[in-house]
Amino acid sequence: MLTEQQVTQFHTFGFLVLRNIITEDEHKIVSEEVEKGYANKDKSEFIGGERLQLNWTNLVPISPYLTSLLENPRFYGIAQQLLGEDVVGFDTTSNIMKGDRTTWHPDAPPNLQGLKFTFYLDRLDGESGALRIIPGSHQVGFSDAIREVRLKDNNPGPPEDPGLAINEVPCHICETGPRDAVIMNYLNWHASWHGSSRRRMVTLKYYKNPKSPEETEALRKHMTEAIEDRKKNKTTINRTYSEFWLSNPDNSPVRARWISKLQEWGLIDKVPA
Amino acid sequence: MLTQQQIDQFHTFGVLILRNVLSNNDIAKLNEEFDTKLETTFRGEANGAKPIHCSWSNTGPDTSFTSSLLEDPRIYGIPEALFDDEVYGVSCTATSFIDDTPWHPDSDLFQLHGIKVIIYLETLNGDNGALRVIPGSHLNPYHDELHAIGMLADFGNRPLPSSPYLIESGLTIKDVPALICSVTPGDVIVFNFRIWHASTGGKFDRRFISNMFIKDPVTPEEEKAVSELIQTTNKNRVKRARETFPHPNPEYHPEWLSNPDKNPKRQCNIDWMRKKGYFEVYETSLI
Numbered sequence: 001m002l003t004e005q006q007v008t009q010f011h012t013f014g015f016l017v018l019r020n021i022i023t024e025d026e027h028k029i030v031s032e033e034v035e036k037g038y039a040n041k042d043k044s045e046f047i048g049g050e051r052l053q054l055n056w057t058n059l060v061p062i063s064p065y066l067t068s069l070l071e072n073p074r075f076y077g078i079a080q081q082l083l084g085e086d087v088v089g090f091d092t093t094s095n096i097m098k099g100d101r102t103t104w105h106p107d108a109p110p111n112l113q114g115l116k117f118t119f120y121l122d123r124l125d126g127e128s129g130a131l132r133i134i135p136g137s138h139q140v141g142f143s144d145a146i147r148e149v150r151l152k153d154n155n156p157g158p159p160e161d162p163g164l165a166i167n168e169v170p171c172h173i174c175e176t177g178p179r180d181a182v183i184m185n186y187l188n189w190h191a192s193w194h195g196s197s198r199r200r201m202v203t204l205k206y207y208k209n210p211k212s213p214e215e216t217e218a219l220r221k222h223m224t225e226a227i228e229d230r231k232k233n234k235t236t237i238n239r240t241y242s243e244f245w246l247s248n249p250d251n252s253p254v255r256a257r258w259i260s261k262l263q264e265w266g267l268i269d270k271v272p273a
Numbered sequence: 274m275l276t277q278q279q280i281d282q283f284h285t286f287g288v289l290i291l292r293n294v295l296s297n298n299d300i301a302k303l304n305e306e307f308d309t310k311l312e313t314t315f316r317g318e319a320n321g322a323k324p325i326h327c328s329w330s331n332t333g334p335d336t337s338f339t340s341s342l343l344e345d346p347r348i349y350g351i352p353e354a355l356f357d358d359e360v361y362g363v364s365c366t367a368t369s370f371i372d373d374t375p376w377h378p379d380s381d382l383f384q385l386h387g388i389k390v391i392i393y394l395e396t397l398n399g400d401n402g403a404l405r406v407i408p409g410s411h412l413n414p415y416h417d418e419l420h421a422i423g424m425l426a427d428f429g430n431r432p433l434p435s436s437p438y439l440i441e442s443g444l445t446i447k448d449v450p451a452l453i454c455s456v457t458p459g460d461v462i463v464f465n466f467r468i469w470h471a472s473t474g475g476k477f478d479r480r481f482i483s484n485m486f487i488k489d490p491v492t493p494e495e496e497k498a499v500s501e502l503i504q505t506t507n508k509n510r511v512k513r514a515r516e517t518f519p520h521p522n523p524e525y526h527p528e529w530l531s532n533p534d535k536n537p538k539r540q541c542n543i544d545w546m547r548k549k550g551y552f553e554v555y556e557t558s559l560i
Contacts, residue, residue, distance in 0.1 A: 009442070
């Protein structure tokens with residue numbers, strides 16, 4: 001669990017780096033499951049422009065350990081500590097990035113309350129694709145101001161003054177080791193630069209069950225877009241949930257509650273009997 | 274001088290790094306004047322005879338090249354490009370740092386539009402004392418939130434001042450997420466007075482030139498903020514001078530004020546400062 005100061009740091013800056021949050025044995029298992037998943041994937045499915053990202057859900061039979069991490073109290077408990085008791089595990093994904101950059105973006109629209117854990121599994125720094133975050137950019141006013149800044153790669157100004165390159169945007173560079181994780185508010189602006197041609201990333205994603213009308217509307221909008229996107233593009237992150245995970249073989253009450261919530265949000269059509 | 278994108282970036286993030294603004298020759302001259310001044314400058318001690326950083330105004334005759342930066346279009350052109358209103362250069366100081374500088378903003382006045390254009394005289398990175406800034410922290414609610422969590426260093430806390438937040442968390446300066454402003458001599462960093470900044474890992478005699486500019490106040494609130502700044506700055510400079518000089522000199526040297534070369538930019542700055550009451554405040558205390 002997090003200390004009071006870590007909770008404060010997360011809410012102030014919108015992210016937190018946790019050192020050695022997984023053991024060496026866990027790192028080995030996680031790496032093996034990622035490689036198994038990658039071996040299974042159709043390599044023609046790399047998406048995402050410059051970032052060239054291949055991603056898939058870990059909520060499938062070949063990655064039982066990664067599946068279990070979403071419900072592991074070490075992570076779920078932290079998500080609850082940061083977002084409140086009523087948190088829904090949304091997904092865990094594995095990702096291989098072949099491109100050398102990810103352009104600046106937040107993951108969600110304003111008011112959406114959620115976070116993700118990212119594990120890069122390899123040592124990364126500013127010159128090898130480490131996550132770059134603009135601290136505090138989860139705050140609405142600051143986020144809106146950043147949206148107006150011209151960014152050479154994805155929001156360019158005129159050719160004679162195109163704006164900032166990814167590595168010119170003032171930010172914090174999250175140097176991480178293989179067993180570290182970064183917890184990030186979905187609203188934080190983030191990017192990466194100078195990544196290798198085979199950068200690995202695992203995520204655990206959680207949403208707060210919305211309470212206020214603004215949060216409810218933000219979640220509804222986000223999920224509607226996710227569902228539409230899923231219909232259009234079979235390779236996007238927003239895939240359907242596997243029967244394996246939905247069948248909830250161990251009768252986990254936590255998973256049962258999440259499944260019911262995800263169904264309510266329109267992400268699951270039918271739960272197998 | 275600045276592109277529109279750079280101006281927008283400055284207002285959003287509160288900081289800009291401009292590369293190779295000054296030449297090697299300029300840096301050599303700045304170092305030469307810095308050396309001369311250091312020879313005659315007393316470095317105070319604190320915490321059981323540990324030397325502390327020292328700082329001086331560059332308006333004296335020994336540092337005429339350094340003070341000319343306020344009148345150099347490569348420097349004053351930067352703050353002038355950031356505002357539609359007039360901007361005035363009000364001070365050029367040098368500091369020889371040792372140790373860390375804990376987290377702090379230079380001002381909490383939201384009606385004050387102050388810009389610092391700073392120059393480090395050596396190559397710096399995250400390991401040897403480069404400036405660290407929290408981008409966007411010149412804006413509220415972010416700026417005040419950092420106060421609320423206890424980020425402001427308690428300068429009374431010895432042996433080294435640190436933020437209550439960092440002490441309670443068991444964290445250090447470098448654990449706070451920030452932009453590390455790596456620079457080589459000739460680069461300049463421009464930042465809003467309100468941005469939170471710090472440094473760590475710097476060696477003895479880390480050299481720094483700071484040029485301060487203020488936007489002309491156009492509302493009563495802005496006017497009040499400038500008055501407050503003058504009082505606060507004077508208080509800080511007097512304290513600093515006590516730690517630095519056995520025989521203090523005026524912050525604004527009479528020769529500089531006489532503007533012997535009749536430099537129009539300097540005259541403009543002097544006239545504005547006189548109008549705003551700078552010299553009434555400063556003349557009561559020889560620093």
